[in-house]
Amino acid sequence: MQAIEAFLTGRIWIKQFIPFPEEVIQEATEKGSARVVSGISADGQCARCLETSPDYVIPFQCATCGEVCRYCRTCIKMGRISSCTELVLWTSPALPKSAPRAFGWVGSLTPQQETASKAISESIRKQEDHLLYAVCGAGKTEILFSPIHEALQKGLRICVAAPRTDVILELSPRFKQAFPDAVIHTLYGDSPEQTGYGEIILATTHQLYRFQEAFDLLFVDEADAFPYSLDPSLERAVKKAGKPSAPVIYISATPSKTLRKQIAGHSTIFRRYHGAPLPVPVYRAMWNYEHHLRKGKLPSPLKDWIEDKLQKKQPFLLFFPSIQLIELASPLLYKIDCAIAAVHSKDPQRKEKVMQLREGALAGLATSTILERGITIPHLQVAVIGADHRVFDRAALIQIAGRVGRNAKDPTGDVIFFHNGITRQMDAARQEILFYNKEGKA
Amino acid sequence: MNCCLCDQALRFAPSWRGIFLYEPPELLCQPCRNEFLKIIGQGCKYCGKEGEAVCRDCHYWEEHGYRDLIHSGKSLYRYNGAMKDWFHQYKFLKDVLLAQVFAKDLREALANERALIVPIPLNAEKLSERSFSQVDELLLAAGIPYSHLLEKCGETLGEKTREERMATKQLFRLNGEAVPKQLVLVDDLYTTGTTMRQAAKILQEAGAESIRILTLIRA
Ligand SMILES: [Zn+2]
Ligand SMILES: [Zn+2]
Ligand SMILES: [Zn+2]
Ligand SMILES: [Zn+2]
Numbered sequence: 001m002q003a004i005e006a007f008l009t010g011r012i013w014i015k016q017f018i019p020f021p022e023e024v025i026q027e028a029t030e031k032g033s034a035r036v037v038s039g040i041s042a043d044g045q046c047a048r049c050l051e052t053s054p055d056y057v058i059p060f061q062c063a064t065c066g067e068v069c070r071y072c073r074t075c076i077k078m079g080r081i082s083s084c085t086e087l088v089l090w091t092s093p094a095l096p097k098s099a100p101r102a103f104g105w106v107g108s109l110t111p112q113q114e115t116a117s118k119a120i121s122e123s124i125r126k127q128e129d130h131l132l133y134a135v136c137g138a139g140k141t142e143i144l145f146s147p148i149h150e151a152l153q154k155g156l157r158i159c160v161a162a163p164r165t166d167v168i169l170e171l172s173p174r175f176k177q178a179f180p181d182a183v184i185h186t187l188y189g190d191s192p193e194q195t196g197y198g199e200i201i202l203a204t205t206h207q208l209y210r211f212q213e214a215f216d217l218l219f220v221d222e223a224d225a226f227p228y229s230l231d232p233s234l235e236r237a238v239k240k241a242g243k244p245s246a247p248v249i250y251i252s253a254t255p256s257k258t259l260r261k262q263i264a265g266h267s268t269i270f271r272r273y274h275g276a277p278l279p280v281p282v283y284r285a286m287w288n289y290e291h292h293l294r295k296g297k298l299p300s301p302l303k304d305w306i307e308d309k310l311q312k313k314q315p316f317l318l319f320f321p322s323i324q325l326i327e328l329a330s331p332l333l334y335k336i337d338c339a340i341a342a343v344h345s346k347d348p349q350r351k352e353k354v355m356q357l358r359e360g361a362l363a364g365l366a367t368s369t370i371l372e373r374g375i376t377i378p379h380l381q382v383a384v385i386g387a388d389h390r391v392f393d394r395a396a397l398i399q400i401a402g403r404v405g406r407n408a409k410d411p412t413g414d415v416i417f418f419h420n421g422i423t424r425q426m427d428a429a430r431q432e433i434l435f436y437n438k439e440g441k442a
Numbered sequence: 443m444n445c446c447l448c449d450q451a452l453r454f455a456p457s458w459r460g461i462f463l464y465e466p467p468e469l470l471c472q473p474c475r476n477e478f479l480k481i482i483g484q485g486c487k488y489c490g491k492e493g494e495a496v497c498r499d500c501h502y503w504e505e506h507g508y509r510d511l512i513h514s515g516k517s518l519y520r521y522n523g524a525m526k527d528w529f530h531q532y533k534f535l536k537d538v539l540l541a542q543v544f545a546k547d548l549r550e551a552l553a554n555e556r557a558l559i560v561p562i563p564l565n566a567e568k569l570s571e572r573s574f575s576q577v578d579e580l581l582l583a584a585g586i587p588y589s590h591l592l593e594k595c596g597e598t599l600g601e602k603t604r605e606e607r608m609a610t611k612q613l614f615r616l617n618g619e620a621v622p623k624q625l626v627l628v629d630d631l632y633t634t635g636t637t638m639r640q641a642a643k644i645l646q647e648a649g650a651e652s653i654r655i656l657t658l659i660r661a
Contacts, residue, residue: 055443060538064573073446078534082573354638 001094006197008090010214011156014039014049014079015086019095019195025088033092039072039085046072047087049209049380050236057309074233075209077189089212096216097153105178113143116267121147123265124217124247129222130265132251135436137401139273140251143176144219147249150201152182156216159201159241161208163222163234165189166351168202171179171221173201207433208237215242216296223250223259224395241320254395254432262294271440278409278433278440279404281387283426289386293328302385302418303336308363309381310337312374314413315357316364316381319400321389326366329385339363371394378407387417387426397429445471446539447528469542476482477524480547481517481660489632490516491660499635511642515655517632518547525659529631533576541579544658548584551656557624558589558644562637563614565594580658588628591648592641593617604634613640621648632657 001009001122004020008028015036018025028034037047045052048401051074052079062069065084072081079085109117116132123130124147134140144160160175162168165188185198187207201215220238238248250259260266272278292299295431302318318333320326323344330342339362343353356362358377369391382404384392392400397417404413417426443451446469453471468475481490486497488504496504503511519525532540552559561577569575581588592614613636627641632655642653 058539060574062573063569063575064571069573071536071538073539076531076535076537 001197003196004091004095005033006093007195008034008088009197010090010211012037012087012089012210012212013086014081016348017079018088019193028090029088033090035089035091037087037089038083038283039081039087040070040083044070046075046081048072048078048081049075049233050240051075051233075206078206078209079430094157096157098153098155101149101152101179103145103149103178104180105142105149107142109142110139110271110273112269112271113139113273116269117143117146119265119267120144120249121150123249124151127245127247128265129247129263130249130267131255131259131263132249132267132269133260134251134253134269135272135278135440136253136399137272137274138269138277140221141174142273143269143400144251146319147424148200149179150280151217152179154240157199157201157214158217158219159203159208159211159215160219160221161203161205161238161241162207162220165204167221168204171202175200192198205234205237208223208234209243211241213240213243216246217249218242218246219249219251221251222253224254224256224399254398268439270436272406272411274408274411276405276408277374277437278402279413279415280433280437281401281415281417281430283387283417283419283422285420286385287420289382289418289420290325293325296332298329298332298336299418302383305383305414305416305418306336306340306364309414314379314381315360315362315377316383317357317381317403318364318366319384319392320366320368321386321391323368325385326368329422330366333364333366337363340366342366344368369400376403376406379410379413380404380406381414383414383416383418385418386420387420388421388423392425394425394428394432397426398432401429443467443469445469445474446543447471447474447531454625468548469539474524477522478528479520479522479525481520485516488515489635489638489655489657489660490518491632492588503635503639503645508639508643511639511646511653513652513654515638515657516551517657517660518544519659521631521659521661529659533572533630535575538574538579541576541583544580545583545585548580548586548658551570552581552584552586552626552628555586555626557626557652558591558622560591560625560627560641561588562627562629562641563590563592563594565596569593577607577628580630581628589619590617591619591621591645609620613637614644616644621645621650623649623651625650625653627653627655629655629657631659631661633661 004024029036040046044057051057051072056073057070058073058204059068059070069083120130148158168186168188173185182199184200187203286299286301289299326342328343333340341353341362343350343365345368353365359363380403382400384400401415404415405411445452450471481492485492486500487495488500491497531537561581564575594614595612627638629637639657645653
């Protein structure tokens, strides 16, 4: 495969930023192997992220081309695209080549994992979508290894997408170990450029904008929000990145009803890989907590709970509904123990602080909802402050509870909902966890 | 419509002002809007920086051959985290729409201005590459008429150190339009004041008698 072909196959790229000389690109377009398209189509659609809303595709007087251009705000972080931006697509198809491939995964699956793994392979063979509905800590990644190995041997191009960078970074070393002879690309917001042909692409969902009809098989991890009602562009990204016939395997601990209805092929695992039940949330009333925090007082039920964890030397997470509340609480928490820190989504030291909690350098972390996933810490205890707040919906609360008891050596731990009144979402989360535990036993 | 910075849905609170007087719709949610900090009170007489009556940078210029070149000036906002993010997205990610975020502030500052409003220009190559002139766009969004009197020469200040910036000699030349006696120079960001001093000097030599300056942000 020619270097430019390896780079461009399945990608849609701004011409100016293609890491090959102009003549090489020109030659490819003249031969018909590549095609140049306008960044924004005449009817106002972004060619990269497929945005069409006039709230995001904005006209302006462009000094580059001297005309009224439109530019796309939805994918602007990847380098702005406007009507006069040229995008290049590779048009010659890549033919899959089957060959035996190394498999570096040596673990074993529980019977439930085994069944799910087989069902996924079967769906892929039939080119059908599949939903893996598995509780937090079910061992989802291991379930995927065998189907992915089969696909790799058939020469299929595979993508695993997840909404957040942390998850992708966690998957990357595990995939490299499991598939030692595969070319694996790991793509996220500011990841280093990877210019060859990746056989397995691990990518944040946003990065899929950069692909077009690239994949024979897609896995969408943490598909809880799917179909993405809040950000339909991500759903479009998945569809666009896959070939028309590519099956999509959705993975979620809390799939929406729509997704459950939409997809015929299902596997369910309601039991954790270590067999112990999921910790069930406990409610504790904490009236007017916000008022107390504003007056500079830590409500006593919360204070008592924290002191108990400090005494037992158990790491803990405190989930707050807003950054403002974290800011109010953090000096008060610091007063109890200076090893309690705070993080929020824009905190550049987020990763370090989570590592410090894992290693015991920090006793606890106050956090916004961003840390609800992708974090596994032994002996972790969790409290939600203001579980009645609207940011804590059923799915978020289940995810938060799912952080606790993931380790086989200590499968228990506190999940406590401090509240100012019990909401339907809190009850729905608790009922669902009880249901998993009942089903998981059977 | 969502907030153009954080993409959260905007909640509309219709106001009587909005109904009776035409006001363009708000582009930011209240929390994002609150992150920007206006410069208030009397600061540096030349650039508006909070603190002393003449800031360190302006003091340097006054002592080094630029005395009384600028009559007076002000800046509207501080260069805090939110402003840095806005500036990056506007100027470097080229999100032209963001010019409208400060339209009201610039309109208030310049609507009753009688002197000619003169934006600091980009050089032609930079303009073609960026696709818009960030100062012109700010004024256009605010509905403030302006005229260009200057052209930018090749050099840009972007990669220079503070000392190199202050020693830069010739940044601008006249574009041939008549220079009036009174004018207001407008720029997006005031860092050391080199740009403004250079522009003012050449305009003074061409006959301007009273030069005032306005910048959106004081670093
Ligand atoms: Zn786009
Ligand atoms: Zn253009
Ligand atoms: Zn906002
Ligand atoms: Zn000053």
